[in-house]
Amino acid sequence: MSRAGTRTIVHGGTLVSATGATPTDVLLEGERVAALLAPGVGDEFAVDERIDATGCYVLPGGVDVHTHFEMPFGGTEASDTFETGTRAAAWGGTTTVVDFVVQRSGEVVEQALETWHAKAAGNCAVDYGFHVILGDVTEDSLKAMDSLVAHEGVTSFKLFMAYPGVFYSDDGQILRAMQRAAGNGATVMVHAENGIAIDVLVQQALAAGNTDPVFHGLTRPAELEAEAVNRAVALAKVAGGTPLYVVHVSASQALERIAAERTTGANVFAETCPQYLYLTLEDHLGAGGPGSFEGAKYACSTPLRSRHEPHAADLWQGLRTDDLAVVSTDHCPFCFKDQKQLGVGDFSKIPNGMGGVEHRMDLVHQGVVDGHLSLQRWVETCSTTPARMFGMYPRKGVLAPGSDADVVVYDPAATTRISAQTHHMNIDYSAYEGLELTGGVRTVLSRGRVLLDRGTWSGTPGHGQFVRRGLSQYLR
Numbered sequence: 001m002s003r004a005g006t007r008t009i010v011h012g013g014t015l016v017s018a019t020g021a022t023p024t025d026v027l028l029e030g031e032r033v034a035a036l037l038a039p040g041v042g043d044e045f046a047v048d049e050r051i052d053a054t055g056c057y058v059l060p061g062g063v064d065v066h067t068h069f070e071m072p073f074g075g076t077e078a079s080d081t082f083e084t085g086t087r088a089a090a091w092g093g094t095t096t097v098v099d100f101v102v103q104r105s106g107e108v109v110e111q112a113l114e115t116w117h118a119k120a121a122g123n124c125a126v127d128y129g130f131h132v133i134l135g136d137v138t139e140d141s142l143k144a145m146d147s148l149v150a151h152e153g154v155t156s157f158k159l160f161m162a163y164p165g166v167f168y169s170d171d172g173q174i175l176r177a178m179q180r181a182a183g184n185g186a187t188v189m190v191h192a193e194n195g196i197a198i199d200v201l202v203q204q205a206l207a208a209g210n211t212d213p214v215f216h217g218l219t220r221p222a223e224l225e226a227e228a229v230n231r232a233v234a235l236a237k238v239a240g241g242t243p244l245y246v247v248h249v250s251a252s253q254a255l256e257r258i259a260a261e262r263t264t265g266a267n268v269f270a271e272t273c274p275q276y277l278y279l280t281l282e283d284h285l286g287a288g289g290p291g292s293f294e295g296a297k298y299a300c301s302t303p304l305r306s307r308h309e310p311h312a313a314d315l316w317q318g319l320r321t322d323d324l325a326v327v328s329t330d331h332c333p334f335c336f337k338d339q340k341q342l343g344v345g346d347f348s349k350i351p352n353g354m355g356g357v358e359h360r361m362d363l364v365h366q367g368v369v370d371g372h373l374s375l376q377r378w379v380e381t382c383s384t385t386p387a388r389m390f391g392m393y394p395r396k397g398v399l400a401p402g403s404d405a406d407v408v409v410y411d412p413a414a415t416t417r418i419s420a421q422t423h424h425m426n427i428d429y430s431a432y433e434g435l436e437l438t439g440g441v442r443t444v445l446s447r448g449r450v451l452l453d454r455g456t457w458s459g460t461p462g463h464g465q466f467v468r469r470g471l472s473q474y475l476r
Helices: 082-091 109-120 139-152 171-184 195-207 214-218 222-238 252-262 274-278 281-285 294-298 311-321 360-369 375-389
Strands: 007-011 014-017 020-023 025-029 032-037 049-052 057-060 062-067 094-103 127-134 156-160 187-191 244-246 268-272 407-417 436-446 449-453
Touching: 014 375, 020 375, 049 449, 057 375, 062 082, 062 360, 062 375, 082 094, 082 436, 082 449, 094 109, 094 436, 109 127, 109 139, 127 139, 139 171, 156 171, 171 187, 171 222, 187 222, 195 214, 195 222, 214 281, 222 244, 222 252, 252 268, 252 311, 268 311, 274 311, 274 360, 281 294, 311 375, 360 375, 360 407, 360 436
Parallel strands: 007 049, 014 057, 062 094, 094 127, 127 156, 156 187, 187 244, 244 268
Antiparallel strands: 007 025, 014 020, 025 032, 057 407, 407 436, 436 449
16 A cells, blocks of 8 residues: 555654754655654644654654564474564564575575565565575585675674584584685674584583473583674674674673773674573473473573573673663564474474564563663663664654655553453463563554554554665664
């Protein structure tokens, strides 16, 4: 449905941006923001639609740069499709996602990208982009990096230091990819865990009869996350200062290494995810105690950390100080029945991942309510910085004249109770079941079109468009 010529005004609300919060009316024309107006100035304007945001925040739509829809893993596939996953994202106030293309060993990178385009095209409720996971670093895949950056709007590539035999790249392969990225300007994303050492710990745990889900976390200690971060930083330096983005940071020790590097002015950036701010090894991975399989719901990598250590508090601090630049979800859901249960009797066979794309904005807003972050920092970490980090700003991540009309009206006085009974993700449980949060999404617009208003869904598959991205706007 074309929005050409349609005029909408969002009035009465407080515009929250990365720089502050100000009473502002927002005029939209077609798919773009036309003007920011002093309150009441637009009252006499001839418009097609008026959206009353009185008492609410008006935000740029959330940007989640780490999702895995329909991702094959552990003998199964992530349960959210591009249709269900992007719809759930919109329900939670996220209007742009960047998903991961998977290049398997021996596969041509361009063909993998075509496969993911076919999965997404015509199915997405919100706009989307792609990163590429390089599962096979060869001369052909290195050349493909240049081509995708120059011609396809794909400007970031992910490498795994974990999962030997599946996604794992050794240090030499990572170095070669980083060297190529140093030349073409791409950002290299790294899953930082020492997968070789972790495999030893996993086999030792299983041999000792330790098969419960909690051992998923105990065999992936924080020290092996920090060690891998240190190695990734060193390789990026050797490669010539390649832009490095560490995904899903969960541990204080890893954050400490990132913070130290950032003080030198290096192009090193990192994200964390809500699960590391709210969930713990003991209460969730260890749910039900010895012999219980309940904790399988919470198996993700990097893993949940101990509540007896300061990881969560340090991550909140890292978000305040910008040592952690972004909050993403690493949304990779697997249903408990049939999928997570593949790991009954062997925690190493539990598909790794949790669903969260619908709850990120609410969970981080609760951090504002609890005094961990400012309102501005909420918008910055969930919308503005990810858009800048991955080459989509100012089209995404801000409400300013000329930007896409991706608008969220957020009611800070609402109450949101998270439950599998009410969420819109295609997963049979919620990692945050029963959690009550202050605040909630009221209205969501994507490129000027109302997708959601006060609990009524009017979005459609196929509205979302592919976003061709530029280079990171944080490079020094």
